[in-house]
Amino acid sequence: MKIISQQRIKSLAISPKRCVEWIRESFAMKAQAQLPAKISVHPADTDFFTSMPCLLPNPADTGVNFHRQYFGVKEVHRIEGAVPSLGSDLMLYDAKSGELLALMDSDWITTMRTGAVAAVSAKALRKTGAETYAFVGLGNTARASLLCILEAEPEKHFKVKLLKYKKQAEFFIQRFEAYSNVEFEIMDNINDMAKSADVLISCITSATGQLVSNEALLPGITVIPVHMRGFQNCDTTFDRVLGDDTDHVKGFKYFNQFRAYNEIGEVLAGNDPGRTSDQQRIIDYNYGLALHDVTFAAKIFEMLESDAAIQSVEMIKETEKFWV
Structure with missing residues (x-):
């Protein structure tokens, strides 16, 4: 599992124009994606944790040039008094094997995909x-x-x-x-x-x-x-x-x-x-779709997948049928 920070994402210098292209690409996949409604819990007053899952369609069915099918879930939180008060993280999986591929800081993703959606919607x-x-x-x-x-x-x-x-x-x-x-x-x-x-x-x-x-x-x-x-x-x-x-x-x-x-x-x-x-x-x-978050995360992961300098954590799973 790779751990991908906001600083590493920013270092890719992904242009706003490319963000707009990714938004158009992800909207085109919406009908084929599995996109359950968000679910939120509220620890106190205006504080919240919101889970946003999405299964992207098989790339063979969409023409999108992904190496694999992805599932992702973004966790957004807002905590009064925290600095910053709003933050988000995303877990990205290989949908065929169940392997957890990356844990990603998704603050940049959230901000740029939100801006790109606004730009695309305004033009349309x-x-x-x-x-x-x-x-x-x-x-x-x-x-x-x-x-x-x-x-x-x-x-x-x-x-x-x-x-x-x-x-x-x-x-x-x-x-x-x-x-x-x-x-x-x-x-x-x-x-x-x-x-x-x-x-x-x-x-x-x-x-x-x-x-x-x-x-x-x-x-x-x-x-x-x-x-x-x-x-x-x-x-x-x-x-x-x-x-x-x-x-x-x-x-x-x-x-x-x-x-x-x-x-x-x-x-x-x-x-x-x-x-x-x-x-x-x-x-x-535009309330915000995990579809966009996971599309952005998958694009970024594939840009960094072969980067040996990124911190990785080996997730050792049991291979025996009975292990208790």
Whole structure:
């Protein structure tokens, strides 16, 4: 079993553009993958451990260039007061032999696949000629999202508006100084920012009540609340609601009132047109799929499989039928 750290993953210098390609590849496998719903336990208040399993399909059935069939399970936790408060680890298995191949730090995987999903969804659902993206919540997930957006379409110029919070907007802009296909504007009011946006991406991790008034969400907008919070007012008023997996959103309070609901994967596959009018208001809930995590983990493992420098632990299993 290999132990793969975040530092080793980062040293591979996997580009945001490649992350976008992996997301498209993994969505194409969704119908053939076994993807049970997440299960969570709550030690206290807002603390949680969430288990996310996925069995990828046999590569012979998908055309994906994997060396073997993989099963993986990611464990995500949030513990108030811990530093960092949010973390994740992933166990990757050979699905045919049951061998535990790797224990991986999956913080980088989670962040970059989340950003890539936001980028892919925004491109698929935005209105014609959309160029103005607005961000609220300017942490790592927002950075990953914009990295994927900019590198997936280097020929397109984006206007990006940032909601002011302490000095985060200024630090955010510094991160993208090397990119010539983006210009920034910092705004003080979230409703004013929303009114000027073609795509609104929220990366905040907590919210009480609605973040944006319904009146500020103008015809043609695409809203992507990465962490699900703050846009419940859209659920019954928007023209379309999409999600990454129906099992993730069917428990939402207003699920039965969603208009023209479908999974975003159906749009990416060409089975659903997605946006049919530049006047439609569309919201897309991407709750996070182990499908993406395990795909990323398998890609990374195969890049590092022959690296003898990576720490390995020999898991010695009993070979006798009776051993007690």
